[in-house]
Every structure is written in C-alpha cells, then in structure tokens.
Amino acid sequence: MSKVFVFTTYGGPEGQQLTDREAPAPRAGEIAIEVRAAGVNPADVKRREGAFGTRGSLPVAMGLEASGIVTAVGEGVEDFAIGDEVLGTPARGLGTFAEHTVLDASQSVIKPEEVSFTDAATIPVAGTTAYDLTHQVEIETGQTLLVLGAGGGVGRMALQIAKVHEFRAIGVASESKRELVEATGATFVLSGDGAADRVRAIAPDGVDLLADLVGGEALRELAPLAKDPSMIISAADDTTAVELGGAGRERSEGVLGKITGVVQYGLVDPHVVETFPLSQAAEALAVVESGHAHGKIVITP
Ligand SMILES: NC(=O)c1ccc[n+]([C@@H]2O[C@H](COP(=O)([O-])OP(=O)(O)OC[C@H]3O[C@@H](n4cnc5c(N)ncnc54)[C@H](OP(=O)(O)O)[C@@H]3O)[C@@H](O)[C@H]2O)c1
Secondary structure, three states: OEEEEEEOOOOOHHHEEEEEEOOOOOOOOEEEEEEEEEEEOHHHHHHHHOOOOOOOOOOEEOOOOEEEEEEEEOOOOOOOOOOOEEEEEEOOOOOOOEOEEEEEEEEEEEOOOOOOHHHHOOHHHHHHHHHHHHHOOOOOOOOEEEEEOOOOHHHHHHHHHHHHOOOEEEEEEOHHHHHHHHOOOOEEEEOOOOHHHHHHHHOOOOEOEEEEOOOHHHHHHHHHHEOOHHHEEEOOOHHHHHHOOOEEOOOOOOHHHHHHHHHHOOOOOOOEEEEEOHHHHHHHHHHHHOOOOOOEEEEOO
16 A cells, blocks of 8 residues: 545645555556655645636545656656656646655656755746746846746746846845845845835836736736736736736746756755655645745655
8 A cells, every 4th residue: 555645625724634545557658656755836735725626536636746766657658767766747637745656757857866856846846837937938138037926936946047047037025035035146125015116116117027926916016017018927827917918827848857957957946945754744735835935845755
C-alpha cells in the first residue's frame, strides 16, 4: 500500500485526509515515480474549494507538481527510464501529495543534478507560470515590468527572471516581503491603498508589462499604469485581466524545460522556506491558504 493525501468533499480543509491505496501504475504516455518532493500551491486550495469545478469523482488526490524517481514507464514513453530523477505534472486524475504517483510524461523533464528535489518540485507550477508571465508578451531590456503579488512564489521568480533580462522591475508586496523583493534587485512598492500612486511616483510614464498574481480590485487599481492594456497578463484573475484589455496566463510549449534550465544555471532560486512530511500535508496547505507564505512550501514524503 502507498499513502496519498486527498480531499473527500469540496469545500474547506475538513474534507482532507491521508489515506492508503495501491501505488498507481502508468498508462500509455505516463511515468510512475516514487515522490521525493511536491510543491504546494494556491491552486491546490482552489481545486479543493471547487473553483475548477465539482464534477470530478471523489476523493481527489491533492498536489499538482512533484519531483521524484521513475519506478515504471508506460507504453510509448521513450524519454524516461526506470531510475531517472524527474520533475513534472501528475497524470489526469492523480495528485502528488503521495508516496507514489504517476506523471504525464509530456509534462515532465529530467531533473538536473544541480537542482535539489525540493527546488525541482516547485518548477512545474510556480516556475512555469513565472516564465510565461514574463515571456507571453515581449518587452525589452530596460523596459519596466511591474509585478503585483511580488512576494509570493510566482512573483519572486518572475522578478528574478526580470533581472536576467535586465528589465527594470518593480514589485508590489506587503512590508513583510520588502527584503525578499529587494533581494531580487527589484524596486519594492508597498501594496494596499495608494499602491498605484506609489508606483506612478517612480514610473511616471507607466509600465511596459503588468504581471498580476493577485487580481480583483488590486489589479484594477494598478491597471491604468500599463502603457498598453494588452500588456496586462494575469495568472490569478483572467476575467478581470481580459475585462481590462489584457489576458490570462497561457502555458507555452516547452516552458517546463526552459524554466528548469534557468533554475539549473542558478538564475532563479525557487526559495523554498519550509518542508513538511506527508503526514503534515494539512499544515503545509494551511500555510499556503493563509496567502502570506514567505516562499515556497514543499511536502517531502
Ligand atoms: N494560471 C496559472 O497557471 C497559475 C499558476 C500558478 C499560480 N497561479 C495563481 O497566481 C496567484 C499567486 O500564486 P503564488 O503561488 O505566487 O501564491 P503565493 O505564494 O501564496 O503568493 C501570493 C502573494 O499574493 C500577495 N498578495 C495578496 N494580496 C495582495 C495585494 N493586494 N497586493 C499585493 N500582493 C498581494 C501575498 O503577499 P503579501 O503577504 O505580501 O500580501 C502573497 O505573497 C494565485 O492566485 C495562484 O492561484 C496561477
């Protein structure tokens, strides 16, 4: 038997539990892994709350990204072999908060030796999102990137990518994230009431790209700063971004390999601040659900 963390009802954390089941076997195009680390994301909470629909059969295994060691390969898989160290996204219907799981081979890559299992486990969701947000529309060296929600897992990686491209980066976050933001080389701007005026004071001509990780009113307030509304890209609130003339984050072809290379060369550090054993998955989720984690939270089965 193999342990997996699931939710049994859509809604709050009370439906979450650790349970036993047979380790899943890979189907065509999939690879089975022994999980070494699994990143925890706001999307895990949103999924449990039913934000992505409530039609799936229960219980639902939680966790949307992992690193681990390949234990079996499904039919037609040529890029991976038993014993490979990998990172990737779970196969349909499966989760990564588990001792064993199965990944979609097309959404997985070999883990570089230089990248730890814990760092690797944050790349498929937060890493790819940071990469897409900073590449979905083109801006050039010296142009201004404004990141709303800059102190979070995705925001901080987006600021580090901005440094690689020599964008002029501005990060909007709460005071407790000031050092995190400034450590990336970005200019810190305090979030909350008046944030738009504070950004305008340092970027009077506006910004070339607004990468959003918060959405709602906070995004609406900053939106007029975008010189061109089509340069508003949101990973948190597609509806508001589109209404403002921008777009939601689109997953680009090959993004997992690209951002894995960027992490491998030390240009982006996922900044894992806390790891929890699988038996404390609920505690790990609670930290992320608070909305104010100071870096990535990872479960290490
Ligand atoms: N579409 C996708 O594929 C995709 C992928 C990954 C993530 N996302 C979404 O992107 C968002 C961020 O993800 P994450 O992993 O970075 O989350 P996270 O690590 O939990 O960070 C969220 C950040 O939002 C900040 N925040 C909250 N309200 C704010 C406000 N009014 N102004 C400025 N900052 C504010 C918090 O900072 P303070 O503590 O400083 O307030 C926190 O650092 C989530 O909504 C997530 O679901 C989408």
